Amino acid sequence: MAEYDVDLFVIGAGSGGVRAARVAAGHGARVMIAEEYRVGGTCVIRGCVPKKLLVYASRFSHEFEDAAGFGWTVSGAKFDWPTLIANKDKEIARLEAAYHANLARASVEIAESRAVVEDARTLRLLKTGARVHAETILLANGAHPVLPLIPGAEHAITSNEAFQLAELPRRSFTAATRSCAASTTTSASTCAQRWWGGGSRSFSARPSPRSKSKRMHCRRCSRTASITPPIR
Numbered sequence: 001m002a003e004y005d006v007d008l009f010v011i012g013a014g015s016g017g018v019r020a021a022r023v024a025a026g027h028g029a030r031v032m033i034a035e036e037y038r039v040g041g042t043c044v045i046r047g048c049v050p051k052k053l054l055v056y057a058s059r060f061s062h063e064f065e066d067a068a069g070f071g072w073t074v075s076g077a078k079f080d081w082p083t084l085i086a087n088k089d090k091e092i093a094r095l096e097a098a099y100h101a102n103l104a105r106a107s108v109e110i111a112e113s114r115a116v117v118e119d120a121r122t123l124r125l126l127k128t129g130a131r132v133h134a135e136t137i138l139l140a141n142g143a144h145p146v147l148p149l150i151p152g153a154e155h156a157i158t159s160n161e162a163f164q165l166a167e168l169p170r171r172s173f174t175a176a177t178r179s180c181a182a183s184t185t186t187s188a189s190t191c192a193q194r195w196w197g198g199g200s201r202s203f204s205a206r207p208s209p210r211s212k213s214k215r216m217h218c219r220r221c222s223r224t225a226s227i228t229p230p231i232r
């Protein structure tokens with residue numbers, strides 16, 4: 001009997017975990033991968049992919065305007081946010097299924113559960129309580145968005161929720177520390193701006209070298225604002 005259940009146990013079926021699992025399995029390793037939410041991870045489910053779909057959607061308004069200048073008559077063009085969100089969800093489900101299929105084809109066993117590390121070689125799957133002994137454990141659990149320590153942050157949402165809004169906000173304000181966060185909300189706000197004529201601003205937070213305050217720089221209007229986070 002083998003000393004371990006698997007050669008490699010990967011926690012997290014996001015971009016990093018899926019790739020590592022498939023490559024290791026391709027070299028003959030017995031691999032199990034645990035995912036507590038949806039296979040595909042941040043990029044596919046609530047990151048790069050939904051963001052890009054929303055960005056693409058936001059561009060059509062300009063295309064219609066430009067087309068008119070080239071002699072086209074584009075009448076009756078309307079935008080429907082729920083249709084966009086439903087189609088985005090369909091595409092994500094398709095990609096998730098493709099990720100499942102690719103892992104299965106590579107003979108990687110998928111455990112749809114949160115995994116916790118008990119010791120250097122033992123994991124527990126919370127869904128079933130089963131223990132798995134692995135020669136090597138790879139932590140590919142990614143990250144999660146956090147709200148900044150600013151007054152009113154409790155009223156804000158993160159990029160996770162931004163892709164599931166029931167309605168397109170007429171106005172939005174984005175405070176972001178990374179380009180992906182900024183571009184995500186910019187995509188939604190660009191939709192809002194083009195279809196509603198609403199206002200939106202995207203600010204990226206950069207720590208000021210001389211003070212504890214953060215300088216917020218608007219990517220669209222180039223204005224800056226200072227925000228001092230509460231002292232913890």
Ligand SMILES: Cc1cc2nc3c(=O)[nH]c(=O)nc-3n(C[C@H](O)[C@H](O)[C@H](O)COP(=O)(O)OP(=O)(O)OC[C@H]3O[C@@H](n4cnc5c(N)ncnc54)[C@H](O)[C@@H]3O)c2cc1C
Binds near residue numbers: 042049115180184
């Ligand atoms: C809004 C947004 C837009 C982005 N746009 C881009 C882009 O355009 N281009 C680009 O290159 N990158 C983009 N990124 C970044 C990209 O999504 C991440 O760099 C990438 O997903 C990180 O992959 P990962 O495998 O490290 O983690 P993740 O993809 O986050 O995967 C980690 C997985 O682990 C799971 N998990 C965590 N803990 C456990 C546990 N204990 N048990 C079981 N499962 C667990 C999580 O559910 C998750 O599915 C974007 C990110 C965001 C948030």
